[in-house]
Amino acid sequence: MSGMKIGELARCAGVTIKAVRYYESLGLVTPRRLANGYRDYTEEDVRLVREIRTLSNLGIPVESTRPFLACLATGRQHADDCPESLAGYREAIDELTERIEALTTRRAALVRHLKQAAHRHSSIPLPDDGEHSMSDLYRLPENLPVPEDDGAARHLPGLKLPRITLSSTSGETVGIDTLGTGRTVIYLYPLTGRPDTDLPHHWDSIPGARGCTAESCDFRDHHQELLAAGAQGVFGLSSQDSGYQREVVERLRLPFAMLSDPRLSLAAALDLPTFAFAGLTLFKRLTLVIRDQVIEHAFYPVFPPDAHAQQVLEWLRSNPVT
Secondary structure, X not given: OOOEOHHHHXXXXXXXXXXXXXXXXXXXXXXXXXXXXXXXEOHHHXXXXXXXXXHHXXXXXXXXXXXXXXXXXXXXXXXXXXXXXXXXXXXHHHHHHHHHHHHHHHHHHHHHHHHHHHOOOOOOOOOOOOOOOOOOOOOOOOOOOOOOOOOOOOXXXXXXXXXXXXXXXXXXXXXXXXXXXXXXXXXXXXXXXOXXXXXXXXXXXXXXXXXXXXXXXXXXXXXXXXXXXOEEEEEXXXXXXXXXXXXXXXXXXXXXXXXXXXXXXXHHHHOOOEEEEOOEEXXXXXXXXXXXXXXXXXXXXXXXXXXXXXXXXXXHHHOOOO
């Protein structure tokens, strides 16, 4: 093949015209000039450009492909048939190794800073369990699946609360049926994660599962407004133990307590919606407004969780106690 123009060469080699011109500026490709000044490329030029492209895709800088091209120029079948080419591979590997080590060091420093920041306001000792992948618990990913209303909470309004006592992160026990007069808001959630540990695999694919930390932060940020709108108290509730919940309360600076129901006693007594995951049975996200030991209103399904406290606040304001 001969008499090719630069555009034809670029198409045959699978690169851009700009790339070909760059290779020429480095002296890696040197086409002959026709009498009219146009460049004339050959099949050998196509081979050289393809080799540069292949090596670049391997991570070898264009400027470092000279030994490989020189090997082809000696008539070798392959660009890495020469000792100089093997040395080029080793040099590229050594450079990548240095970059990987530098990036690993930087990543470890970021992990340390994240752990320190995540546990700064917690009395739970900073874990020394090696390096973890980390989930951003405070921000919800886009395109989370939206839970559908399966009717599992329609029977709740009007039900009297059962006689169940649960452990609280305040160190006390709380009787669900003795919350006192007035309104109490209890938001039930599956589980909260920690920022130095990844969430369970496929967690985001379960409708309504993701967002427990973000939901708690929303109730924290609107806590005073909820009280002003008529709630005498707010609680979070999950099947996680109080020790785990206490770390969350401290880290997120929650102004209210969490209730622990590891046996899902409330779910059994009120026929609350749950779901199975990784061998566990967990509460589905649900919020109860309780008034005088009776469920006055149930929010279900809850979505988006990071704006749910505002939904509860709007309901309280729209339904004042008379």
